[in-house]
Amino acid sequence: MRKLVIIALFCLGVQVPGLSQSLEEYLRIAAENNPELKAYFNEYLAAMEKVPQVGALPDPELSMGIFIQPMERFMGNQQADIQLMQTFPWFGMLKTQKDEASKMALARYELFRDARNSLFFQVKATWYELYRLEEEIRITEENLEILKQYERLALIRFQSPGTGGGSSSSGMSGNATMSSGNSTSSTSSTGGMGGSMNSGSTSKNSAKSNSSMNSSASMGEGKSGMSDVLRVRIEIKELENTLALLRDSRVPLVAEFNQLLNRNFDERVSPVDLLTDTALPLERLAILDSITQNNPLLKMLDAEEQAYEAQKKIARLEGRPMLGAGVNYIPFSPRIEDGMPMGGNDMVMPMVRLTIPIYRKKYNALQKEAELRQLAVQQRRENTVNQLSTQWSSAMRDLDDANRRTRLYREQTDLAKQTLNLLMTSYATDGKDFEEVLRIQQQLLDYQLSLITAIADQHTTIATLEKLAATEL
Structure with a gap:
């Protein structure tokens, strides 16, 4: 939708008034x-x-470890260790x-x-x-x-x-x-054949x-x-x-x-x-x-x-500092002792992480x-x-x-x-x-x-x- 709005505004901006139509x-x-x-x-x-x-936000981090052989603990046999953490930048x-x-x-x-x-x-x-x-x-x-x-x-x-x-x-x-007229006049005034010849x-x-x-x-x-x-x-x-x-x-x-x-x-x-x-x-x-x-x-x-x-x-x-908040989940299975199941309750532990920018x-x-x-x-x-x-x-x-x-x-x-x-x-x-x-x-x-x-x-x-x-x- 945002792209369509931008392109529409762009097309409107192309119109140039005052110029010839062509x-x-x-x-x-x-x-x-x-x-x-x-x-x-x-x-x-x-x-x-x-x-x-x-x-x-940064992507949450999930880490999970599964024991091939359950780890024997007082609470029971630990099957896995699962952690989920979300980091938050400073305000x-x-x-x-x-x-x-x-x-x-x-x-x-x-x-x-x-x-x-x-x-x-x-x-x-x-x-x-x-x-x-x-x-x-x-x-x-x-x-x-x-x-x-x-x-x-x-x-x-x-x-x-x-x-x-x-x-x-x-x-x-x-x-x-x-x-010619001038010559004739002069001839007539002088008279004789010589004048006529000169005129001709x-x-x-x-x-x-x-x-x-x-x-x-x-x-x-x-x-x-x-x-x-x-x-x-x-x-x-x-x-x-x-x-x-x-x-x-x-x-x-x-x-x-x-x-x-x-x-x-x-x-x-x-x-x-x-x-x-x-x-x-x-x-x-x-x-x-x-x-x-x-x-x-x-x-x-x-x-x-x-x-x-x-x-x-x-x-x-x-x-x-950057803050991190998460949870640690540890599943347990009951441990048999003297024929009696002992423990076995899963553990959920909240966690907090803090980076210390000292450099x-x-x-x-x-x-x-x-x-x-x-x-x-x-x-x-x-x-x-x-x-x-x-x-x-x-x-x-x-x-x-x-x-x-x-x-x-x-x-x-x-x-x-x-x-x-x-x-x-x-x-x-x-x-x-x-x-x-x-x-x-x-x-x-x-x-x-x-x-x-x-x-x-x-x-x-x-x-x-x-x-x-x-x-x-």
Whole structure:
């Protein structure tokens, strides 16, 4: 019955409010199936079984001797000698031993709680890592589609170079007309055949010059358009390789997650819910107070200190006498003397036993041992508090860093999108700055991935604080 109550309380303790339904379900599965956690729990149950052992009286001693030939005595012929003895420890010894065993079992339970909290942290951290990976795959796929759109746009501009050269040709034609008009005016003012010849020669030279410039512009635009296509294809190949690596990285991560749940490594994992920015609901010093009050490692050391205090009391009580009470039963048979049966009445004799602990060195050593172990636990607790405080400080620094990065990359993402829109408008108009378009697109991808990493780091750091404080924040 006690085991059933303990397991029921354990299952109730697994419920974690405030988390997504799928993550809460995974935590429950991990608590029920993880073999290491079950080993810690069974060690606690084994320690609990120590309590009734040390709280019981020593077994009674029965000694019996039977004579092969009856011993002739005045009371008759003695057939046997039977003794039954029960030893009793000094007053309070059994209660103190049960208290010491209970404290040691409590220490094992706190160790089990620490193992459970560590398991929950590993499940949460792996879950958030899966979320980060899934988001990176999604964002990379979106950026890959955008680059393919850029490739189609660059191909269109490469295949239609006249769109950029038409305005230049018309401009050039206008300049040629104006030059021709000016030449005619000067000819009419001078008059004669020589002026007409000069005018014709000038018109031919202008037409030849315009034709050469238009040809050079078309060739330049073609080369530029083809280089744009090649550059975007290089970016596409690199992004496809990155995407393949991200998809391959999901396999070992899912296997690690299933290993924590003690399932098949290829078991399907439900999609990760969307994570948003999060903040601490408590003050920083309040979290530190919760850590120093609720951390299982500190509670384990407190239970061990109380157990060693009980051991000191046990050492003192062992230096007291032990009492024994019993009975001695001697059966007699009648002895025949001068034809008459003599005696034969059985004898019952109460007995008392008392141990005399005169060798005090071992009892003093037992008490000194318990005192030194208690001092060691106190020093270990002080060191553990320092370590937990350091971990709390590091977690707070990591959380502040994650919050700053979240704000930064959210702002950088918005600015990059605005810059990219302006550059795309410019490129659609005059076909310039395509290399800058690709650079800003890569920056935008980096900012989006960094934002996802920062959000995942936020939740992982809060999970670290929950592990240290042994409570849901």
